[in-house]
Amino acid sequence: MSEWSLSQLLSGLHDDIQRRLETVRKSFGHPGTKGDASEKVWLELLQTYLPQRYQAATAHVVDSRGVFSQQIDVVVFDRQYSPFIFHYEGQTIIPAESVYAVFEAKQAINASQVNYAREKVGSVRRLHRTSLPIPHAGGTYPAKPLIPILGGILTFESDWTPALGDSLIEALDGGQDGDRLDLGCVAAHGYFSFRQQDSRYEVHAGGKPATAFLFKLISQLQFSGTVPMIDVQAYAEWLSK
Template identity: 40%
Template sequence: MSHLSKLRGKEFLQRAYAGVQDALAAQIRSSDHIIHDGDRGEVNEQYFIDVLRKYLPNRYTVDKATVLDSEGQVSDSIDVVVYDRQYTPTLLDSDLHRYVPAEAVYAVFECKPKINKIYLEYAAGKAESVRRLQRTSVPIPHAGGKPFPPKAHFDIIAGILATEVEWADGFGESFVSSHSKLTNFRRLDCGLAIDGHCFDAYDQGAYEFCSSENALIHFLFRFLNQLQSLGTVPAIDWNAYASQLSR
């Protein structure tokens, strides 16, 4: 392939993915006419859910949901939950809301109109309500004979999705100062603002930022990489759930 072909191919991809970001931004701007904040928030949540459903592999399901555990504890209502549906069915479903077993959860996101100190802390609280839940794991039978040992629990990914970043310097010093205080169960691993910013946060205070018209697809590719690193969810101990009903 010639250098020119590579260059044109790169430009084509950049323009195409920028178009995806522009389309989502236009959808979110179109909700500005909705008077009530709660209603407008629900509409925008669905836009983000639709984008994740479109770009994530079919093994991942994306919904607004509440997460529950085998001890009967529940999380806050979570705007976006990325979870497994192949091995772990949802519970107590209704047309508008699902209850997802804690063991099935890969990632949770809070959707807000902007990313600022207050909304970072709010999203961190939602993440904590999920990560504090109990998760079971049992041996996994297979055709080869002796079952695989119970899988260790991975860290559930948590983040924030928004229309814009409130700080004038984007994800600069003010963002880092606020974000770095969110630790342990309250940590936020990644975030996206449709105005063209995204971040990934790592241990020891390391960050990766993207500020461009391709921030959305950059965020999606980075998120896919994180999901890939988690593998599959653990096998649930359904007896632990059943025991709650026999007491």
């Protein structure tokens, strides 16, 4: 009788993601089709393996002032406490208060794509988010501080040589707090993460990057806590406008 192997299970998860991304890159000729297929691979990874309190979707994010983000390839958002998520004609629209993380999905990482991902992340972080005091049996807790929204980029390949060298760090260091990329995966080579404690990037080359990225994301989401209590009435005011 064969023995179970956790190592093989975790390796197989990464190998499946890398194989699917590589097939998409090599097999699909139309850029739009290729991009949609890559997004689907990453979304299915997160939809399958993130705890059920989180969901992942391609979406626009909106705030209570009526401002919309750009379309985001991968939005990780709360579904346990969020009172509403809009689905209309194939489009998903998520209130800003419900968002935990946003990622841009591309075929390969380079300076241009890093800048583009930062622009997308910034379009979400600039949105207004409400946070109401939380009632309980003994009174009211103060309004919860807003959680930082994680931002990042997901790719299969790198246009740099070496793939995760100084050129990557130089491109990432160009970001500010509002558009900084916190986490990213280059499935064929490794992943990177931003260290808040000393404001620098760590690069993790080799290994099984897709699985390692997934675990790192889950770890960071655990420390994010819960999204704030949304002011639904702030959105309801748009009914009379």
